[in-house]
Amino acid sequence: MTDAPKYRSYSQFEEFLHNFYSLSQTARIHSDTHTLVIEGIEKFSESINSCMDNDSLTFKISNDQLYVDDEKLAYNRTTKNLFDNIIRFFDTRSLEGVRLLEAVTQASAREILAFMRLLDISGQQPEPLAWLKDSLAAENIAWVELVKKTERPQDEESYKSKAERRERARKDYTYTKASIEEVAQKIKEGKGEVGVRKTVRVVQDLVTNLIEDDEVYSAISTLRVFDDYTYTHSVNVGMLSMCIGRRINLSRRNLVNLGMCALFHDLGKIEIPYEVLHKKDKLNESELQMIEEHSLNSSRLMLKLKASPDSKARILVPMFEHHLKYDLSGYPHADWKRPLTLFGKIISIADQYDTLTSSRAYRKSVLSPDRALGYMFDRAGRDYDPILIKVFINIMGVYPVGTLMRLDTDELALVVSSPSREFSKRPLVCVLEKGSDDSYKKKEIINLDERDPETGNYVREIIETYHPSDLGIQPVQHIFSA
Numbered sequence: 001m002t003d004a005p006k007y008r009s010y011s012q013f014e015e016f017l018h019n020f021y022s023l024s025q026t027a028r029i030h031s032d033t034h035t036l037v038i039e040g041i042e043k044f045s046e047s048i049n050s051c052m053d054n055d056s057l058t059f060k061i062s063n064d065q066l067y068v069d070d071e072k073l074a075y076n077r078t079t080k081n082l083f084d085n086i087i088r089f090f091d092t093r094s095l096e097g098v099r100l101l102e103a104v105t106q107a108s109a110r111e112i113l114a115f116m117r118l119l120d121i122s123g124q125q126p127e128p129l130a131w132l133k134d135s136l137a138a139e140n141i142a143w144v145e146l147v148k149k150t151e152r153p154q155d156e157e158s159y160k161s162k163a164e165r166r167e168r169a170r171k172d173y174t175y176t177k178a179s180i181e182e183v184a185q186k187i188k189e190g191k192g193e194v195g196v197r198k199t200v201r202v203v204q205d206l207v208t209n210l211i212e213d214d215e216v217y218s219a220i221s222t223l224r225v226f227d228d229y230t231y232t233h234s235v236n237v238g239m240l241s242m243c244i245g246r247r248i249n250l251s252r253r254n255l256v257n258l259g260m261c262a263l264f265h266d267l268g269k270i271e272i273p274y275e276v277l278h279k280k281d282k283l284n285e286s287e288l289q290m291i292e293e294h295s296l297n298s299s300r301l302m303l304k305l306k307a308s309p310d311s312k313a314r315i316l317v318p319m320f321e322h323h324l325k326y327d328l329s330g331y332p333h334a335d336w337k338r339p340l341t342l343f344g345k346i347i348s349i350a351d352q353y354d355t356l357t358s359s360r361a362y363r364k365s366v367l368s369p370d371r372a373l374g375y376m377f378d379r380a381g382r383d384y385d386p387i388l389i390k391v392f393i394n395i396m397g398v399y400p401v402g403t404l405m406r407l408d409t410d411e412l413a414l415v416v417s418s419p420s421r422e423f424s425k426r427p428l429v430c431v432l433e434k435g436s437d438d439s440y441k442k443k444e445i446i447n448l449d450e451r452d453p454e455t456g457n458y459v460r461e462i463i464e465t466y467h468p469s470d471l472g473i474q475p476v477q478h479i480f481s482a
Contacts, residue, residue: 013068014079016047017059021086027116041109049105057104060097060147061090067097074249080394093119093128097147104143114139166479169216172206177235180263184231184270187301195306196260203238203259207252210242215417218243219401219479221354230269230277233354238263240350240392241343247391261315262347265322268297292331295323318343322351325383345385349392352376352383357402359469368467369400369415399427402475404468407448408461414468416445416479426458430478440471442478 023040030037051057051068059068066073066083073079090096104112118139122132129146136144179199186194210217221236241262245255269277272294276287283291298319302312321344324330328337340348356372367375373393380386397418399405405413413429426448432440450459468475 012047012050013071013073014082016044016051016057016068017066017073017086018082019044019047020059021082021089023112024089024116024120027113028120032110032113037113038109041112044112045105045107045109048100052100052102052105055102056099058097058099058147061087062096078249089123092123093132095129095146099145099147101143101145107141107143111139111141115141115144165213165216168209169213169220172202172209172217173220173235173239175202176206176238176263177231180234181231183264183305184267187267187304188270193304193306197306199263200256200260203256203263206239207242207255207259210239210246210255211252214243214246214395218395219417221357221402233358234263234266236354237265237347237350240353241346243395244346244350244388244392247395248388257311257314258343258346260311261318261343262350264302264315265298265319265347265351266294267301267319268294268299270301271297292323292333295320296332315343317341318347320344322347324348326385327382329382340385345388349376349384349388353392353396357467359467366467366469368465369396369403370398370465373398373400397427399462399465401427401479402468403427404466404471404473404475405429406463406466408463411460412440412471413446413448414473414475414478432473432478440473440478 019040023037023044026034026036026040048057053069057069059066061067066086073083115136118132118135118141122128122135125131133146136142136146176199179202183194183196183199206217217239220239238259242255242259245258250258272290276283276290279287299316302316302319305312318341320332321340323332324336324340324344325348326340326345328340353372353376356367356375357369359366373396376384376389377393380389397415399415399418401415401418403415405415407413412432412434414432415427416430417428428445428447430445431443433443435441446460448458448460448462451457452459
C-alpha cells in the first residue's frame with residue numbers, strides 16, 4: 001500500500017457494493033468455472049483495490065443507511081434497489097458490517113469465492129454469525145472481520161438519543177422562519193432593494209445539517225402551529241423540498257438554490273389582504289383572481305430583492321410554476337407550454353402536501369398525512385411528476401411522522417419515526433394517554449413492526465388514521481419533546 005492517500009469517490013464505493021452483491025448472487029447459482037463467476041471475482045477484486053485505504057475497507061449498516069469507511073452513501077432512486085438488497089442480505093445474517101483487511105488484495109480467486117459462498121450459506125443457519133466465523137476459520141480466511149449486528153430496538157431510549165439533532169432542527173426552523181419574516185416585512189415597508197444575504201447563510205447552514213440527517217428535517221413540518229400558517233408554511237415547503245432534492249442527489253449548491261426558491265415561493269401573498277387569505281366563505285371572482293396571481297407576484301417581488309441576476313434567474317421561474325401542475329392545467333392561466341422545471345415540480349409537491357395537512361380557516365376538514373399522500377399519488381402524472389411523487393412518499397413513509405392512529409388494542413398513537421425502506425412499512429409510534437384535564441400525554445414508544453414470535457402476526461394492527469388537529473393534539477409536543 002502506498003503512503004499517499006487515495007482519492008475515492010462515491011461512485012467507486014457504489015461500484016464496489018454493486019460488485020459485492022452481484023458476485024454474491026452469481027456465486028449462488030453458477031459453478032466455479034462459469035464465465036460470470038470468474039468475471040465477477042475480477043470486478044470485485046478490482047473495486048476493492050480502487051477503494052481500499054488505510055489498510056482496510058469497511059462497509060456497514062447504521063440507521064438504515066449504508067456506509068463505506070464511515071462515508072454515508074446517498075440513498076436515491078438510482079441506488080435504492082441495490083442498497084435495499086444489501087441491507088436485507090446483511091439483516092438475514094445478523095451482520096452489521098464486514099471489514100476487509102489489506103491481505104484481501106493478495107487473496108486468490110478461490111478464497112474470494114469461498115468467502116462469498118460461506119456468506120451466502122450462513123443465511124440458512126440457525127445462528128448465522130457463529131457459523132460463519134467458524135467456517136471462515138476452517139477455510140483459513142483471515143482477511144475478513146465480521147461486525148455483529150447490534151440489537152437496537154426502537155424504544156424510548158433510542159428515540160431520546162435523537163434529542164440533540166431534533167433541537168438543532170428546531171433552531172434551524174426558527175432561524176429560517178425569522179429570516180423570511182424579516183425579508184417580507186421590509187418589502188411591505190417599501191424599503192427598496194431588500195438584501196437576502198442573511199437568508200442565504202441560514203439556508204447554507206440548514207443544507208449542511210440536512211445532508212447529515214435528513215430524517216429529522218423531513219419530519220420538521222410537524223412543528224407548525226395551527227393558528228400561525230403564513231410563514232410556517234414557507235419553511236415547511238422549503239425543508240420538504242430540500243429533502244426531496246437531497247434524496248435525488250442534488251449538489252449542495254443546487255440544494256441551496258432550491259431552498260431559497262421554496263422559502264420564497266409564496267412571497268406574493270404578502271400583497272393579498274388578510275381577510276381574503278383567511279376568508280371562511282367561498283371566494284368571489286376578484287378574490288380568487290388575487291389568490292391565483294400570487295405565484296406570478298412572488299416572481300415579480302423576487303426581482304426587488306438584492307441578489308445577483310444569475311441567482312434571481314435560477315429561482316424566478318420555479319416560483320411562478322408551483323401551481324401550474326405537471327400537465328400545465330393549473331394557474332396562473334397563461335399560454336405556458338414549456339415542461340415544468342425540476343425545482344418547480346419539487347416545490348409543487350412539497351407545497352401541496354403541507355397545504356393538504358394544514359388546518360385552514362376556509363377548510364372544513366383536513367387530511368391526515370397518510371391520506372394526503374394517497375390523494376397526491378392518485379394524481380401522479382396529472383398534477384405531479386410521477387417519479388418525484390414516489391421519491392417523496394418513500395421519504396415520508398406510508399405513515400408519515402405526525403400521523404395519528406387508532407390501534408386494535410384501542411390505543412391512540414402518534415407516528416414519531418417512519419422507516420426509510422419500502423420493505424419495512426410500519427412506523428415507530430408513541431402511545432398517547434388522555435389525562436384528567438383532557439390533554440394527551442406521551443407514554444411508551446412502540447414499534448408497530450413487532451410480530452408475535454409464535455404466529456408471525458403483527459402484535460398491533462392499525463384500525464384508522466386521523467389528523468392530530470381532529471383531537472386538538474399538537475404533534476410537536478410529543479415528537480420534539482425531550
